[in-house]
Amino acid sequence: MLFTWVGRYGALLVSSQVATRSAYLVIVVLSVGLLVQVSMIVLALRKVGDLVGWRVTGDERQGALRVIESALLPFLGIYVSFGYISDYVSNLLFLIQEQSDFSTLAMFLSTMNPTQSTTRLWIVLGVLVLLYVVGHLLNWAREKTSASWLSLVSAVVTAGGTFLGLLSVFRIWEQVSLWFQGRKIAGAKDIVLGWMSDLFHIDFPEILAEAWGFFTDTIWPAFWTLLVHPLVWFALAMVVAGSRFIQVESLVDKVVHPPRSKVANFVRLDIQDRVLGDLDVKVFPILHALRRMWKATLPFIGAYILVFTGLTWLGESLEALAWRWIGMRTSDQMMVAVPLVDLILAVLIMSLKLALLVVAVRRADELAAVSEDENHTSLLNGVIIVGLCFVMAVLNVVTAPGSVTVSAAQVGSSVTLMGAQVVATDAEVATSVTSGAAENLTDLRFVVVHVTAYSPYDTVILSATLTAGGHTYGTYDDDELLTTTPGFLSERDYIFEVGVADLAGPVSLEVRPRTSLTAQVEVARFHLTPDITGSGGRAIEATSRTTMRVP
Amino acid sequence: MRKVFFFGTAVLLAAGLTAAWIWLLLVPAQPQIVQAGQTVEIENTTWHLDLLREVTLDDEALSDSVIDEIDGATYILAQFTFSGTEPLPYCSGTLLGADREWTWQTVYPLSDAMSSNCADSTAATVQMVFTIPPTAVGEISGVELRFGDSLIRLDGRVS
Numbered sequence: 001m002l003f004t005w006v007g008r009y010g011a012l013l014v015s016s017q018v019a020t021r022s023a024y025l026v027i028v029v030l031s032v033g034l035l036v037q038v039s040m041i042v043l044a045l046r047k048v049g050d051l052v053g054w055r056v057t058g059d060e061r062q063g064a065l066r067v068i069e070s071a072l073l074p075f076l077g078i079y080v081s082f083g084y085i086s087d088y089v090s091n092l093l094f095l096i097q098e099q100s101d102f103s104t105l106a107m108f109l110s111t112m113n114p115t116q117s118t119t120r121l122w123i124v125l126g127v128l129v130l131l132y133v134v135g136h137l138l139n140w141a142r143e144k145t146s147a148s149w150l151s152l153v154s155a156v157v158t159a160g161g162t163f164l165g166l167l168s169v170f171r172i173w174e175q176v177s178l179w180f181q182g183r184k185i186a187g188a189k190d191i192v193l194g195w196m197s198d199l200f201h202i203d204f205p206e207i208l209a210e211a212w213g214f215f216t217d218t219i220w221p222a223f224w225t226l227l228v229h230p231l232v233w234f235a236l237a238m239v240v241a242g243s244r245f246i247q248v249e250s251l252v253d254k255v256v257h258p259p260r261s262k263v264a265n266f267v268r269l270d271i272q273d274r275v276l277g278d279l280d281v282k283v284f285p286i287l288h289a290l291r292r293m294w295k296a297t298l299p300f301i302g303a304y305i306l307v308f309t310g311l312t313w314l315g316e317s318l319e320a321l322a323w324r325w326i327g328m329r330t331s332d333q334m335m336v337a338v339p340l341v342d343l344i345l346a347v348l349i350m351s352l353k354l355a356l357l358v359v360a361v362r363r364a365d366e367l368a369a370v371s372e373d374e375n376h377t378s379l380l381n382g383v384i385i386v387g388l389c390f391v392m393a394v395l396n397v398v399t400a401p402g403s404v405t406v407s408a409a410q411v412g413s414s415v416t417l418m419g420a421q422v423v424a425t426d427a428e429v430a431t432s433v434t435s436g437a438a439e440n441l442t443d444l445r446f447v448v449v450h451v452t453a454y455s456p457y458d459t460v461i462l463s464a465t466l467t468a469g470g471h472t473y474g475t476y477d478d479d480e481l482l483t484t485t486p487g488f489l490s491e492r493d494y495i496f497e498v499g500v501a502d503l504a505g506p507v508s509l510e511v512r513p514r515t516s517l518t519a520q521v522e523v524a525r526f527h528l529t530p531d532i533t534g535s536g537g538r539a540i541e542a543t544s545r546t547t548m549r550v551p
Numbered sequence: 552m553r554k555v556f557f558f559g560t561a562v563l564l565a566a567g568l569t570a571a572w573i574w575l576l577l578v579p580a581q582p583q584i585v586q587a588g589q590t591v592e593i594e595n596t597t598w599h600l601d602l603l604r605e606v607t608l609d610d611e612a613l614s615d616s617v618i619d620e621i622d623g624a625t626y627i628l629a630q631f632t633f634s635g636t637e638p639l640p641y642c643s644g645t646l647l648g649a650d651r652e653w654t655w656q657t658v659y660p661l662s663d664a665m666s667s668n669c670a671d672s673t674a675a676t677v678q679m680v681f682t683i684p685p686t687a688v689g690e691i692s693g694v695e696l697r698f699g700d701s702l703i704r705l706d707g708r709v710s
Contacts, residue, residue, distance in 0.1 A: 002561035010568055013575065020700045098576060336576045339569065457651045486651040487684035488621065550623035550684050 001044060001347045001354070007036030008088070008346065009339045016095040023111040024127065027167070030088065031159040035152060038075045039068045041354075045240045049358045068152065071239045076159060078232055085159075089166045091338065098335045112167050121172075124164070131161045230308035237357040238364075300367060304360045308353065315349035406510075406523045415524040417462065418513040420455035420484050427507065427530035432539035433476075433495055445535055446476065447498050448542045449509050449528065452491040454551055455484040461514040464494050469502025477544055481514065489551040493542035503532050582695060582704040593701050596635035600705040603629050605688065606680075618680055627681040627709060629655075629694045633670040642669035642698035646681040649690040655679040669698065 011033020015026045078084070093109075114124040138154035141147075322341045409415040411426045428448045433440045440446070453462055463480040466473040474480060476495040484490045494509070509526045585591040590599040606628045608620060618626065627646060633639065644655040670677050679694070693706040 002565050006561065006564045006568055009572060010564075013568065013572055016575075095576075336573055339572055459654075485682070486648070486653060487687055488624070488682075548619075548621045548624070548682075550621070 001351045004037045004040040005346045027163045031156045034159045042071045237361045315345045318344045409524045409526045418460045420453045420460040422453045424526040425450040427528040429530045429535035430538040430540045434541045435543045447496045449494045454489045460484045464511045466496040468507040488548040492546045582702040584704045587707045599632045601630045603707040604710045625685045629679045631677045634674045639670040644679040645695040653681045
């Protein structure tokens with residue numbers, strides 16, 4: 001696991017050094033680094049598996065290179081699906097910024113930005129096509145020869161395509177998305193929701209927002225990260241263990257009779273190869289593993305998920321403790337400690353998870369060998385176990401170790417955030433806010449809070465949100481930043497549009513520093529006492545633009 | 552023996568990587584330091600700090616500038632002569648104080664409205680404007696320029 005860690009951070013370090021020379025070389029380095037990481041995990045699984053006596057159920061014991069080859073693409077699939085690769089890319093961007101400055105980062109990103117010029121668009125598309133063609137040529141060459149190393153090179157090419165997508169091609173999608181949002185069809189969604197609200201006298205946007213928030217913040221992480229994640233790792237461990245299964249393509253060949261026309265048959269085989277080939281290498285191993293787990297009885301599945309999730313929780317808790325102990329605040333301080341703290345999850349916890357995986361695979365094999373009658377578990381027991389796992393997963397999400405320290409602050413008094421002294425006034429409430437020549441009106445209430453920040457030595461970026469009636473509000477104009485410049489006092493008005501009923505309960509303003517890396521975030525919570533009496537029809541002047549003055 | 556070799560290699564690699572990581576992040580890049588009035592040659596470019604002086608917003612040199620006016624603030628103009636084999640798309644400037652620094656507010660000339668070019672030709676005059684509190688003027692010791700991998704510090708006092 002230490003080799004995996006070295007592969008990850010070694011590639012990041014080398015990438016950050018070559019980023020200013022060639023952006024495309026970064027993709028090659030990251031891809032090779034990813035190959036090293038995945039290969040080391042596969043070999044470690046195999047090695048530990050041998051120690052506990054994995055029974056190889058395949059035709060023959062495969063060589064190390066062949067094992068890596070067979071597990072590589074499903075592993076890449078996992079790395080993309082569970083955010084490992086996007087974390088990897090984020091860390092690289094932080095590292096480039098910390099080692100040089102933002103202009104270097106901007107230059108690096110701009111080199112691969114296809115929307116910046118037609119030439120760059122063609123270069124990016126050309127590289128993508130090249131990667132696609134080279135990948136297929138390598139696969140073709142691999143089928144014709146017995147050289148397993150070709151698969152490794154092919155995997156590097158596949159990973160290269162993924163990195164190019166994350167660093168570059170996403171901008172095309174971003175442009176398309178922005179274009180779509182400006183079209184009439186995007187507005188039609190709001191019209192339909194408004195029409196439904198009028199029809200049923202239900203606030204659909206509110207209900208949908210609440211439901212969507214609960215789904216994305218709690219249900220989906222619980223399901224995807226804490227239930228699917230362990231199962232997918234188990235599937236990969238089985239692939240490494242050498243379990244064989246029927247390929248989807250060969251099943252289709254048996255069921256579907258080939259067309260008589262040679263051209264039609266060629267087209268069918270080509271489509272089949274593209275679609276089902278991908279299923280075979282990326283999806284089918286996972287489905288196969290699920291089938292085997294099901295055979296191994298539900299209590300086994302439940303126990304495995306519980307232990308896996310427990311290890312994840314232990315790792316995250318230890319990591320949070322480490323950050324708390326180190327006590328770093330700024331991004332550049334944190335970036336130094338990132339690899340050391342990651343030793344907890346990447347080496348310690350991952351080693352424990354590998355041990356769990358090899359034992360689980362062996363036990364699943366034993367249970368699968370027992371006849372189905374002996375192994376029978378009632379459906380009710382199964383539902384209870386899966387339900388318990390899900391409840392634990394949700395609890396895990398809800399009680400995840402926090403990284404935010406909230407300190408209560410008095411209105412009008414100074415509180416220090418990242419070295420900046422921050423002061424907030426009490427809230428004013430009105431239905432009209434005038435900013436220069438522009439007047440904004442609302443049927444709800446505008447809540448305006450004046451915030452000042454002063455830092456003698458550093459540039460600190462702050463943002464603020466308002467909490468009222470259990471809801472969290474962003475600023476009225478979506479501009480929520482207040483930036484300090486050394487030696488100057490920065491100030492602005494924060495304007496929020498809030499429901500009248502929400503102002504009846506406790507209202508607070510939370511000010512927090514914005515850093516690119518956030519291990520321990522300090523938040524200042526100002527308790528406000530807005531006076532809503534007679535606020536209907538009241539007009540106040542406010543500006544959300546940051547102004548500076550010499551204190 | 553084999554196990555010891557593998558474990559030892561992993562530990563050595565990890566230790567080396569940690570040392571390199573910390574060194575690269577904690578030890579700041581050492582700029583090429585140039586005394587006031589001297590010219591620096593770096594990465595096929597030459598730089599010379601022509602001016603480092605206090606200006607007002609109605610100064611002729613800033614006629615095209617868009618600078619936020621701040622009550623009581625002091626504006627410092629740093630002007631460089633740049634020459635290179637090609638224009639420079641990005642650079643950043645930092646005005647160095649005693650234990651604090653200020654990033655540049657505007658860079659001129661701008662080759663067009665959408666460009667953030669630092670030097671839009673192979674021989675250009677680059678101007679940077681910094682906004683600082685008046686009490687900081689005495690502590691200014693120079694300007695740090697960064698472009699690509701290069702970092703140069705041009706020493707100078709505000710005149």
